[in-house]
Amino acid sequence: MENVKLKVAVIIASDTRSSGVNKDETIPMLKKFIEESNWVSIDASIVPDERELLKEKMIFYADILKVDLILTSGGTGPSKRDVTPEATRDVIQKELPGFSEAIRMESFKTVKTAILSRGISGIRNDTLIINLPGNPKGAIDSLTVIKEAIPHCIEIMQGKGGSNGHDSK
Template identity: 40%
Template sequence: MRRVGIVTASDKGFHEKREDRSGEEIRRLIRELGLEVAIWEVVPDEEERIKEVLIRMTDTEGVDLVLTTGGTGLAPRDVTPEATRAVIHREVPGIPEAMRLASLRQTPYGMLSRGVAGLRGKTLIINLPGSPKAVRECLEAVLPVLPHALETMTGEFGDHGESSSKQKS
């Protein structure tokens, strides 16, 4: 079973002044996909703290997918994309492009999201916005490709575009 880490970047959430509804929405959607939430952390909006938890989840905890929520906007303390870019080895630009497109269908504010996605080793990291509604819209846009992405990045993808689970014997 694929293991997922959730990182909520929120000063108020970290100081328990706000409930982490966005992280909860991620957990709900991930469970529907049949994935296991192995670790979930709330960190302050600090680039170094976000980088530390991303590195620990990927390198030490060995999760297959890290989904972050929060810190992708234009506020001075919104630094999740910078932290993510600092730790990934390769970007996957189509994922945030699809999420922004899904958001733009709902609101013009979707163009203000700065979220990124990329690979660190064999872990996919995706930045999601901070509101539960935006998390749902964005994650629903990419959920259909996540199983294929996870198979591909771990080398489980078969020849000629067939996933290992669909290959003919």
């Protein structure tokens, strides 16, 4: 995938940002990160913390726009309105816990409340979906931790080569 730019969509899960109460600062930061990673930002949406709306948006990006990567930000905490992991689990066919475990492990070193994150990661068809924290800095820090593994994962899951480090003979 070195010569192919990853197509990325961003979903912000937030009642206050989707209603205009709070200004979103995460999308510009993620778009900058995507551009600096030599990936392509296809679309970005701000959606209320509603399970069905989040599912619809993920399905649209994965099945209609056929992006390689969906990054969600927000809705991963323990509050009653935080439903991003549940929506993600509803649409993925295979969970990839390593991404979210690495995010929590690394984040916990500096932010002890990172242990409250329930974010998950997984695959829907040929699309990798990763839940990031809602805090803009937390989202970028988390993405930085896992960035190097993302293209390799997508290459393998899309059947475009790659090696998982094991001989399958």
